[in-house]
Amino acid sequence: MSTQPTGVTQEHAILTRHLGSVQDRVSRLLCDKESELQTLSGEIVRLRGLLVLSRTSMLWGLSAPLMRVGRRPTKRPSLEQPTAARQEDLEASRKAICQTGCTGHAHHWLSDEGQCRWSGRPCDAGGD
Secondary structure: OOOOOOOHHHHHHHHHHHHHHHHHHHHHHHHHHHHHHHHHHHHHHHHHHHHHHHHHHHHHOOOOOOOOOOOOOOOOOOOOOOOHHHHHHHHHHHHHHHHHHOHHHOOOOEOOOOEEOOOOOEOOOOOO
């Protein structure tokens, strides 16, 4: 008797090896696609954040930093040393908060002495 597989047995062994290699290839492709999907999902979240920042800055009348798609900012501006533009943005933010949070709601932050309880400054919107 011969120990060599013949006929149907040999064909079955060849097909089984071929099926194994196809399964390996499909598994690698699925892993690659999952990795790509995770990368793209992260990019979507980052871009949505930039969109919210941009729209909020535009609607509030603030100057938004120019951000390029596909690149992350390498250095953030220092919060300890405010620039003139940053001071203007902070002042505009303060006025917007004052207008919406106090003036628009019957001056609930205004003390009897005419001082803002939120900022500690004299109220520049008036008590009317």
